[in-house]
Amino acid sequence: MTQLHLDAGKYAAFLWPAYAVTVAGFAWMIAATLLRARRWRREVERLEAARPRKSDGTGDGAA
Amino acid sequence: MINALANPHRFMAFSRWAAPILAAAAVALIAAGLWLGFTAPEDYQQGSTVRIMYIHVPAAWISMFSYACLGGASFFALIFRHSLADAAARAVAPLGAAFTLLALITGSLWGRPMWGAWWVWDARLTSVLVLFLLFVGYIALRASIDDEAKAGRAGAILALVGLINLPIVKFSVDWWNTLHQGESIFRAGGSTLAPVFLLPLAIMGVGYMCAFGALWMVATRAEVWRRRASSLALQAAFT
Numbered sequence: 001m002t003q004l005h006l007d008a009g010k011y012a013a014f015l016w017p018a019y020a021v022t023v024a025g026f027a028w029m030i031a032a033t034l035l036r037a038r039r040w041r042r043e044v045e046r047l048e049a050a051r052p053r054k055s056d057g058t059g060d061g062a063a
Numbered sequence: 064m065i066n067a068l069a070n071p072h073r074f075m076a077f078s079r080w081a082a083p084i085l086a087a088a089a090v091a092l093i094a095a096g097l098w099l100g101f102t103a104p105e106d107y108q109q110g111s112t113v114r115i116m117y118i119h120v121p122a123a124w125i126s127m128f129s130y131a132c133l134g135g136a137s138f139f140a141l142i143f144r145h146s147l148a149d150a151a152a153r154a155v156a157p158l159g160a161a162f163t164l165l166a167l168i169t170g171s172l173w174g175r176p177m178w179g180a181w182w183v184w185d186a187r188l189t190s191v192l193v194l195f196l197l198f199v200g201y202i203a204l205r206a207s208i209d210d211e212a213k214a215g216r217a218g219a220i221l222a223l224v225g226l227i228n229l230p231i232v233k234f235s236v237d238w239w240n241t242l243h244q245g246e247s248i249f250r251a252g253g254s255t256l257a258p259v260f261l262l263p264l265a266i267m268g269v270g271y272m273c274a275f276g277a278l279w280m281v282a283t284r285a286e287v288w289r290r291r292a293s294s295l296a297l298q299a300a301f302t
Contacts, residue, residue, distance in 0.1 A: 040288035
């Protein structure tokens with residue numbers, strides 16, 4: 001029960017591409033989401049620094 | 064809970080700590096699900112291709128759930144003109160499209176050895192393809208209109224009209240004869256799946272849900288910041 005069954009035999013050509021596509025999909029979603037969040041957080045910080053004013057609480061400094 | 068989070072300030076404060084917690088839960092659950100999935104025996108008919116189920120089925124669940132989220136957020140944005148709901152709707156569409164595409168591709172890779180075909184125009188596969196096109200259409204429609212308010216309203220109407228596709232996806236295997244197998248998990252009388260397969264699938268499903276929740280929160284935060292930056296840039300232009 002605790003032994004990993006990694007030998008997919010004749011189905012390896014279908015099993016591993018499915019996992020590879022899933023890993024790639026998750027990597028894209030994570031990278032795109034975090035990079036977009038970082039980009040706009042920095043843009044807000046830059047604009048607020050250029051024009052100091054009372055914060056509205058949305059630029060809380062974390063992605 | 065939803066009322067409290069409808070306030071952008073509270074949402075930003077809440078999501079700042081909730082998103083990392085959900086992400087950590089997703090990593091732990093997906094790791095546990097994969098471990099259980101790859102230590103379970105092969106299916107006596109499908110062999111090792113049954114392990115595609117652990118990534119295909121949760122992706123399909125999330126594709127439908129994310130569209131329901133898009134529809135719900137669009138409803139609040141359209142009827143109550145709630146800006147955070149509109150931001151959440153815009154943020155969820157690319158994630159929903161990605162999960163739907165993953166469901167389609169992994170399903171194709173599962174279907175080829177089991178059915179002998181990469182693709183068939185049966186009701187389930189076609190309705191999921193329509194779901195993917197609805198996500199892409201929503202993204203394209205919003206991107207094609209410069210006025211953000213008009214883009215939000217047009218996108219919300221499209222998203223709400225597209226909700227009709229969700230029951231079609233869900234019940235397509237009951238309403239029509241399909242090559243895709245019938246419902247085997249959420250059905251009257253209980254799941255027909257053996258517990259040794261059902262447990263890792265359930266854990267992967269919850270793990271995918273946590274991952275989706277974390278990504279949606281961060282994507283919504285990004286959208287709130289983007290709007291804040293646009294507002295600040297506009298103010299700067301007039302001062």
